[in-house]
Amino acid sequence: MNEIYSQMQWLPRVPPEFSTRLKALGDLRGPLGPELQGLAMCALDLNQLTKLAKAISKARLDSRPLAPLTSFRLAVLSNSTIDLIVPALVASAARHGVALEVIQPHYDQVAQEAMTPDSTVNRAQPDAVLFALDYRAFPLKLSLGDADASSATVQGVLGYLQALRSGIKANSNAVCIFQTFAPPAETLFGSLDRALPGTLRSLIDGINRELAAFVRTSGDVLLDVAGLAETVGLADWHNPELWNMAKFSFSDELIPLYADHVCRTVAAIRGKSGKVLVLDLDNTVWGGVIGDDGLDGIKVAQGDARGEAHLAVQRLALELRQRGIVLAVASKNSDEVARAPFEKHPEMLLKLDHIAVFQANWNDKATNIQAIAEELSLGLDAMVFLDDNPAERGLVRKLLPQVSVPELPEDPAYYARTLAAGGYFEAVAFASEDLQRAGFYQDNARRVSLQKQVGGVDAYLASLNMTIIFQPFDATGRARIVQLINKSNQYNLTTRRYTDPEVAAAENAPEVFTLQVRLADIFGDNGMISVVICRPVEDGAWDIDTWLMSCRVLGRKVENMVLREILAHARAAGVRKLTGVYLPSDRNKLVVDHYAKLGFTKVHADDSGLTRWELLVEGADPESAPMEVVSQGFSAMENLPA
Amino acid sequence: MDETQIYARLTEIFEDVFDEDALRITPELSAKDVDGWDSLTHIRLILTIEKAFKIKFSTSEIGNLENVGDLVQLIKARA
Incomplete structure (x- = not known):
């Protein structure tokens, strides 16, 4: 086996004191997250992953705080034995900064679990469902040389996968993670298998191609197991002895590698990839x-x-x-x-x-x-x-x-x-903004230099010729909105993470007020830089559920302009009061005074650092900043004051 | 490799697989004596032993194992 991959050589080797540190976890004070992540950071084998997972489960049972690991609930549906994989997933997730809880229904109950509203999986309301299926989950009938029959077989499989997806979407609305299928190493004709319709190899090729195309448009997530198996080699990936004996769909030696790939994907969904x-x-x-x-x-x-x-x-x-x-x-x-x-x-x-x-x-x-x-x-x-x-x-x-x-x-x-x-930059989606992001940061560095030159902040801001564009959430912006919601840590008042379906739900709910904000300036288009979600609460108020901003545009008084925009819409909707909360995380100290600076009144504070704020809509007039304002796409029914 | 060496190595392996320090590895020890020695942990145990001793067992050999004594004889014949 290729050792870079099978031994995960981008990770440091396991230190001799691994077991001692594992045992010492019970005596540690404070949150366990950093030590768990440190232990997970080395190239653990299956037994070591299993031990670490046991320690994580115990910590959870004892209600020990796992911060700063982000919690994530993943249901795994499979037609093969995943009992040895589940602990490997839990331990590998810590490597990627995630406290993973796995929901594992009974063996080979894929369709039942997806489609029954009160199944184990749907009742658990997971964040995501991983369809860890192997090609042996389907009756792939060979149709040698028959293109029509082959395409019918491929469409049949796709139809089945889409039905699973519909079941999950209707019953728990979790993100669906689909795996591509690793073809078996054995061929029937030899090289001809790839060219001839209806061989196992070309059927699986067809399924993988169609599945990838489907996922691109459906907003689901793809885990390219076929690509992983090809990278390590199909002959090493498939182990007929283990399939026969215990229905393992791939070699035990590759479980740590597979688990790492699942967890990178989960981490990417949570926006925890390298930038x-x-x-x-x-x-x-x-x-x-x-x-x-x-x-x-x-x-x-x-x-x-x-x-x-x-x-x-x-x-x-x-x-x-x-x-x-x-x-x-x-x-x-x-x-x-x-x-x-x-x-x-x-x-x-x-x-x-x-x-x-x-x-x-x-x-x-x-x-x-x-x-x-x-x-x-x-x-x-x-x-x-x-x-x-x-x-x-x-x-x-x-x-x-x-x-x-x-x-x-x-x-x-x-x-x-x-x-x-190493997969440090794993991504689950690609927005057009991504193409330009490296440039944005670079321009930002230039802006810092310019700021030093011009001296006064206000003169600097005016010299940027900024245009700020406000729109409600829409389908076009959704991929970037989801990305910002899941990636922004520092300028984020509540750090509430939402999946694509949850954002779509906010987009379509008429009572929810949403804002996507773009900013352009003399250096170019910054793209989408801020997101706001307000939900109506009692007493004629809007509660600011989410307010985040990209740190690229810090110090530009964008937050003032955003508040002015929220207030304008609140007035038009007859809202009396805005309420907001600051939920402290280990990363968002930057915005501890966000509401105070914007003129909100503190109405509550507790020991955790959480603070609640409110602002009466009438009479509120936050300081403006020198930029042109464009407000578009809001309902025509809404009568904005000039 | 003699039996003493094999038992010493097996003690480490059992500790690793069962996450249990106090196991005494004797020829009579079998699955019913150890907490958590179910069919899946058995496979994990066998896979770890194969790797540690750099040997391969066949499917039928794995099926015929009754206790640690059988296992040691099998390892002795191979390693």
Whole structure:
């Protein structure tokens, strides 16, 4: 088996004190989350995952707080034996910052569970349902050479999967996660199996293709098990002995890898994926040490094996940037020396323009990564740090455990593959904003510089020529709205996470007031940057259920303009009062004074730090900011005052 | 590999699989004596043993195991 994947070589090896630390969990004071996540962060085997899951279950039974792990309830429906997989899922979820609860109905009750309103799964109201099905779940009748019959078989399977989905949607409205199907290793004709309609291989190809197309339009989530099985090899994936003996649909040795892939997907649904790739330079981005070897000495050219290995890292970084991952540099060099290859070396793919924050100095890497996070207004858990030097990796892991730090193998030829295999940037959807996001952050860094130049904040804001656009939720904006609701941590008053169906429900409920906010300025379009949901409560009031904002537009007085917009609609709807709550999380201290600054009155505070606020609509007139306001798409019935 | 070595290694493996420090591994020990030794944990145990001793058991060999003594004989013949 390929060890990068089967041994999950991007993860550190299990420390000898694993068992001791596991046993010491009971004596730990305070929330267990950080220690559980730390234990899960290494390449645990199935037995170790099982032990960790047992410790997590015990902590839950004892009502120990698991913060900062985010809770998630996942139902798993399968036609195979998943009893050994469930503990692996629970433990692997901690690695991804999730406290996972698995709902596991009886063996092979997939259709019954999905379609019966009061089944175990539907009664449990899970956040998501994983259809962990294997091709043996279907009677795939061979129809050799018969294209029509083959297509009927494929459509039959798709119809069945869609019926399962409808059952779940009608009864619990959970997010559906569908798996593609790993074809068996055995062929009938040989290579012809791929070309001829009606062979098992081409039937499964057809099902996977149609399923992927369906999921793209239905808003469900795809887990590409076929891709994973191909990556490790079908002959290693399928284990006929284990299928015969216990109905395991794939090899026990790959359970940790599979579980990690399920949990990355769950984490991505919760918006917990990496957003920034922080690159070391010497022996990571290029071969050699620029300070010693000089421009002519570093290896970064085509035609040189070592140079090509480092170019592959650059190429992957560039492609990640294209899909919205922000690039930054943390290097121990003098700034001028570190920039030289970007500016002068003709073979470099990465240019200074691609790097949002460039930290080259003699501070330690942890300090520099922290500076990068601050400059970008992103949390440390959004950072992925790539460095060939084990000492630097160890230091960052120790000082900043929230940062993801992949292990790297000896040979740079495998750097790019190892980074990709780690799945740090897993995403479940792709919004058009993603294409431009890396650029937004970069512009932001430029704006910070401009701010320093112009001095006064108000003059700076006016110089940005901002246009703010308000709209109610709609289908076009939904993917980005869901993404913001699940990703925003810092400027988020309540950190309430909602799935696509829940957002659609708010969109369609006439009594719920929703707002999606876009901002454009002199540097370009920032895309959607703020989301608000208000729900009517007694006493003629609107309660602000959700108010979040992208940190990209901090300090632009966007929140003032949003409140003015809410007030305008509240007046039109005859609402007397706005109420809001600040729910403290470990990440949203930024907005502890949000309501106070906007002129709300505090009406309640408790020990957890939770505060409640209210604002009378009549007479409220929050400070305006210099930007053009466009309000569109709201119901014509609503009579807005000019 | 002699029996003492095999028993020593098995003690570690049982601890790992059953998450239980105090198990005494004797030839007579069987599934009914150990909490949590169900059919699925049995498979996890066998898979761990195969990996640790770098051997493979056949389906029928796994089915015919009565107790730890049988297991040790099987390992002894292979490892």
